[in-house]
Amino acid sequence: MTIKFAAAAAAIFLACTAQAPAAHAEKTLDISNYELTFEDNFDSLDVSPWGPDTQWIAHTPWNGDFGIARFANPEDGFPFTTDDGVLRIEARKDNLGRWRTGLLASVNPEFEGFKQQYGYFEISTKLPEGKGFWPAFWLIARDERYSLEIDVIEHYGSKPDRYSITVHERYPFAAEKNQMTHHYVDIEPGELYEDFHTFGVDITKETLDFYFDRERVWSVDTPENHTKPLAVLLNLALGGASQPDASTPSPSYMHVDYVRVWKRREES
Template sequence: MLTFAEEFNRFDSTLWNDHIWYEKPNPTKNYTAENGMLKIWPQRDASGKFFNRTIDTDGRFEQRYGYFEMEAKLPRGKGTWPAFWLFAHPDKRRPEIDVMEAYAGGEDPWGYTDADGVSRPTSYGATVWLDEDVEAGKYQHQAKKDLSAAFHKYAVRWEPDRQTFYFDGKKIHTVEARMTDKMYIMLDLWFGSSSGEPDASTPQGKGNSFEINYVRAWQLKRFMNE
């Protein structure tokens, strides 16, 4: 059963937060919902630095188990670190399912640098975390195509003891891990990690957005009452 369907005809501030819970929102605007898409783009703020932007449903929507899918086109440029994940922060624990994390500026096979000197993503990671720093399993999917050139579907089927990841509807990896906390949806464009630090070669502005066409979630029949 479909339980969540965000088509981004507008930015619904009753459903989405524009910052992660432990930070204040950066006042520099680098996101919008237009033409049926959420767009988050690299931008320097008043201090001259690139800054992280998180759009999530913390406190607005959460679910235990199910099938979660995003259709998106990724940004390009050194330092860009777009992600789609499920997360919770109950008490001191930090369970997490990273459906997609890409690092355009990372070394091959994460991506490549084109003739204009701009890094482009060709792979992404999927990881399951039982808690902060307690990894249950990870996988690097080598799509072998420029993920910033077209839209693709990134998904996970989450069952109590198994998380199965999909790319464009095809199963790519399974992790055997017990995950039973309700989680909320996170979409973000951060900077750093395996992508390195952004620099003058990193395109700024709406034209280089992490473009999300939709995010949807379904509940599996046998877990309807969970």
């Protein structure tokens, strides 16, 4: 997400590229030839600050926070609650006016946990309305030579008529190779706040095909450095390109119906 490696992003120039898509997937996604490999329907929540033995951790697997809100360790009733199969991630100000909120990652700092290289990754979510909110669903792969980040959705509360998709390629020892490929998806103003919608990416060796409510909205070539499995992250951040102000409601909530991942049967 634009940047989860926030300090690095400020220091490194990312070359933006406009790619013509390779062979398109079908406009409407058909997952009849896929099998489910990961599913959380949030009937309950298995989370801890750093793992190692829980399905989720409550921080990024590397070095903590980004944006202007601190990602809180889970405690009774905050920042995560589940009710009737829906996860609620809460953002609110503390007594000193500082924002606290929640993030979930499917791997721990040793990158142990759920990760997968190819397949279809999807979230069903309803987002909060208000300036400064920065909810996201994103994937990350890392090793000592590079990192790949796929932002399936980032939404800035100051732009209620769109959300963004971004693919980041970062090379710690060859910064001149860094790239960021970016796309905006236009929506009806307020549409993402009124009901649940699905956001997904179908990853193959050739293309990344992005979907909104199972309809394809963008495709790009799969980066050459995609050689490692991807972990899953979701969060309700604040800041980035959209700063909160006095009108930003506290508390506010990101609701998540499910997170699911599939793999094509021939890739099993």
